Amino acid sequence: MNILILGSGGREHAFAWKLAQSPLCDTLYVVPGNAGTAQVATNLPISYNDFPAVADAIRDKKIDLLIVGPEEPLVKGVVDFLRNEPDLATLRIVGPDAKGAQLEGSKDFSKQFMHRYGIPTAASKTFTAETLDEGLAYLESHSLPIVIKADGLAAGKGVIIAETVAVAQTALRDMLDGQKFGEAGSKVVIEQFLRGIELSVFVLTDGVNYKILPEAKDYKRIGEEDTGPNTGGMGAVSPVVFANKAFLQKVEDKVVKPTLAGLQQEDIRYQGFIFIGLMKVNGEPFVIEYNARMGDPETEVVLPRIQNDLVDLMVATADGELDKIAVQVSPQTAVTTVLVSGGYPGDYVTGKIISELERLEDVTAFHAGTLVKNGHVLTNGGRVLAITAQANSLENAVRKSQEAARAVRFDGKQYRKDIGVDLIRYAD
Ligand code: AMP
Ligand code: GLY
Numbered sequence: 001m002n003i004l005i006l007g008s009g010g011r012e013h014a015f016a017w018k019l020a021q022s023p024l025c026d027t028l029y030v031v032p033g034n035a036g037t038a039q040v041a042t043n044l045p046i047s048y049n050d051f052p053a054v055a056d057a058i059r060d061k062k063i064d065l066l067i068v069g070p071e072e073p074l075v076k077g078v079v080d081f082l083r084n085e086p087d088l089a090t091l092r093i094v095g096p097d098a099k100g101a102q103l104e105g106s107k108d109f110s111k112q113f114m115h116r117y118g119i120p121t122a123a124s125k126t127f128t129a130e131t132l133d134e135g136l137a138y139l140e141s142h143s144l145p146i147v148i149k150a151d152g153l154a155a156g157k158g159v160i161i162a163e164t165v166a167v168a169q170t171a172l173r174d175m176l177d178g179q180k181f182g183e184a185g186s187k188v189v190i191e192q193f194l195r196g197i198e199l200s201v202f203v204l205t206d207g208v209n210y211k212i213l214p215e216a217k218d219y220k221r222i223g224e225e226d227t228g229p230n231t232g233g234m235g236a237v238s239p240v241v242f243a244n245k246a247f248l249q250k251v252e253d254k255v256v257k258p259t260l261a262g263l264q265q266e267d268i269r270y271q272g273f274i275f276i277g278l279m280k281v282n283g284e285p286f287v288i289e290y291n292a293r294m295g296d297p298e299t300e301v302v303l304p305r306i307q308n309d310l311v312d313l314m315v316a317t318a319d320g321e322l323d324k325i326a327v328q329v330s331p332q333t334a335v336t337t338v339l340v341s342g343g344y345p346g347d348y349v350t351g352k353i354i355s356e357l358e359r360l361e362d363v364t365a366f367h368a369g370t371l372v373k374n375g376h377v378l379t380n381g382g383r384v385l386a387i388t389a390q391a392n393s394l395e396n397a398v399r400k401s402q403e404a405a406r407a408v409r410f411d412g413k414q415y416r417k418d419i420g421v422d423l424i425r426y427a428d
Helices: 010-019 051-060 071-076 078-083 098-105 107-116 129-141 165-176 245-265 299-305 310-319 394-407 421-425
Strands: 002-007 027-032 065-068 092-094 124-128 146-150 159-162 187-192 197-205 210-212 221-223 227-230 235-238 272-281 284-291 333-340 364-367 370-373 376-379 383-391
Touching: 002 010, 002 051, 010 027, 010 299, 010 310, 010 364, 010 383, 027 051, 051 071, 051 078, 065 078, 065 310, 071 078, 071 098, 078 092, 078 098, 092 310, 098 107, 098 284, 107 124, 107 187, 107 284, 124 129, 124 165, 129 165, 129 187, 146 165, 159 165, 165 187, 197 245, 197 310, 210 245, 235 299, 235 394, 245 272, 245 284, 299 333, 299 364, 299 383, 333 394, 383 394, 394 421
Parallel strands: 002 027, 002 065, 065 092
Antiparallel strands: 124 187, 146 159, 146 187, 197 210, 197 272, 221 227, 235 333, 272 284, 333 383, 364 383, 370 376
């Protein structure tokens, strides 16, 4: 089978690494990929948002299976585009169409959806430029803190947690005036602040059947002890100690089942991953957000724990046959530590030589922002590498991932030294 992955991050390297292990995989391509995917696949230098070019690559390389990594092409309708090409009718695709991707592409849609199907989530109200004054007044009467969310995709920058009415009102005005957020801020969701502990649950569905994949916790802030600005993710751990069996059963019954029933009710044939961001509040799950894809860096701890042939799982998803597969999960703990460029998530420089990678042992270095030039692996993004270790205990997985994170060298390297440490200390 010839397989194409869209994307260029650590998530896509993890997919490529796992797919390449399958005897069912003949040739693997990544659009556009990075220095890590180039080790296990062929990178194609085209943009994943250039749908006609993607379709041509699918024809040219005789692709049988397509896996879409990031949200942007999903929300922009890459799946719809390809489904409308008559000669690509037999192409298997893992990833929802634009309607399904609205779960991530519009916070207003996803909140209405959750309210419609009784899925536990924070109480919320949506405002537009026309109802700005009502929104400002609403903020004055609401308890603090309060959460302000731009409706559309905002690359992780569309959520403000405001501690004062003034900050909340400024955020609402800024989003609705269209300057900073463009179309993404044409609607704004204002929601109640939930106090609890966060984790992510991943569901793979073929439109009817579903599998719950290993859960993960990610570390979003740049600084240790969860301080400083938000990033794409500085590390992840799977499994998550506080996601015990009873809690995961609640997630399945109160969130996963009604979500899939809701999608069917709305005639959305969703084939792909649903990433459910949850807050555990007094033992109960509340949905913070849906994403229409896997998480990054969560994928770098989730896929290594899945023991199935990933091509099998992806084909079953596209063919509506997930009921025929049992997902086998390793009992080991996986921890990934993300190495980022100095200055990230603000301005940073790229093009720094990365060394010591080839000396790492007993870990997997998933590439995020890297490229190969003149025989050197160079930094090429804010998040550069995600170093995953697996071990029989969380402590050992943390130690192995951290040792490798320390050993890799590039100018300006930064990483968090406390990934997983809260979970070692965690007591229910
Ligand atoms: P989102 O982009 O929706 O995932 O929001 C980014 C982050 O903001 C989440 O990962 C949470 O840490 C936080 N957050 C979002 N919504 C809420 C909420 N209602 N209560 C508390 N924290 C929230
Ligand atoms: N790590 C969070 C995300 O992928 O959205």
